[in-house]
Amino acid sequence: MNKQFIAIIFPLFIIVGLLGYLKSSESTSPKDPCKLPRTYQLGDIDKRFDINRQKLSNVLTSVEDIWENSLNHEILRYDPDGEIKIHLVYSDQQELIDAEQRASKQIATKRAQSNEAEKKYKRIRDEFDQKHNELQKIINRHKELIEVYNKKGKQFTEDSKLTEEEKKELKKRQQQIEQVESERDSLLEAVQELQRRVNNQSDRVNQIIDQENRLIEQYNQQFSGKRKFDQGHYIRNKDGERINIYQFSSKNELKVVLAHEFGHALGLNHGDNPESIMYHLMNKQNWEDPTLTEEELMEFRSRCL
Incomplete structure (x- = not known):
């Protein structure tokens, strides 16, 4: 009944978050990054992403807040004909992230099943233990009654x-024995039925745990490798400006990646603070409530405000 202990590798989207590079390509800055507000428009969204244009627009509004709340200035603005086109380009890496998330959900589902099966096993086993103790008491009681009955019967027959x-008196004791025997037989049937259920549930628990361990083993074999790859690019060339987003595991991660790439569109380079949005790795940034660090604010103000 001991569940096999397997250390599950961190989900791939966390590995991506820790190791994924965030950098621009083809250009490090726009021609005039301080011509504010920088305008953007929605480009292509690959249908394989679990996000529509409205949801992406909501994320981009949050990205605007990241840049504007601390600076108290309009930095970014949506415009149907905006300068920067935002594209979600489905990549091999995103396909891998989606596969990892599906595998993680399978493991979580199987683990929930095993936990529920173990709880049911414990309930049946507790009931079995209770009935078994009752049966043992009845057996002991029956043994005592038989001993007294035999002793009295022998005493009576020897005396006269x-x-x-x-x-x-002997008739009464015989009836007591018969009543206890009836209770004993009834409890014995109940205990035997509970024993059967305990064994079946034990087999069920072990079966689910085996399935869970196989899923974990498959997960580790497929997703344990550490991979480095770019999550997004800010690109400026003769065709204009665009931000391509290649993969993300959550809306919070997408928000941070977009905020980073917009930083390049605003003329900022990578910073040295691991907590900065403009740090070259997604490492210690606050994904839940990302904000600009003092270094980023100072650099942007010195450039544009």
Whole structure:
């Protein structure tokens, strides 16, 4: 009944978050990054991403807040004909992230099943233990009654012929024995049925745990490798400006990646602070409530405000 212990590798999207590079390509800055607000428009969204244009627009509004709340200035603005096109380009890496998330959900589902099966096993086993103890008490009681009955019967027959009172007493003790035997037999059937259920549930628990361990083993074999790859690019060339997003595991991660790439569009380079949005790795940034660090604010103000 001991569940096999397997250390699950961190989900791939966390590995991506820790190791994924965030950098621009083809250009490090726009021609005039301080011509504010920088305008953007929605480009292509690969249908394989679990996000629509409205949801992406909501994320981009949050990205605007990241840049504007601390600077108290309009930095970014949506415009149907905006300068920067935002594209979500489905990549091999995103396909891998989606596969990892599906595998993680399978493991989580199987683990929930095993936990529920173990709880049911414990309930049945507790009931079995209770009935088994009751049965043992009945067996002991039956043994005591038999011993007394035999002792009294032997005493009566050795002393003299049984009187009516002695006959009544033996009859009463015999009835007690028969009643206890009936209770014993009934409890014995209940205990045997519970034993069968305990064994079946034990097999069920072990079966689910085996399935869970196989899923974990498959997960580790497929997703344990550490991979480095770019999550997004800010690109400026003769065709204009665009931000390509290649993969993300959550809306919070997408928000941070977009905020980073917009930083390049605003003329900022990578910073040295691991907590900065403009740090070259997604490492210690606050994904839940990302904000600009003092270094980023100072650099942007010195450039544009």
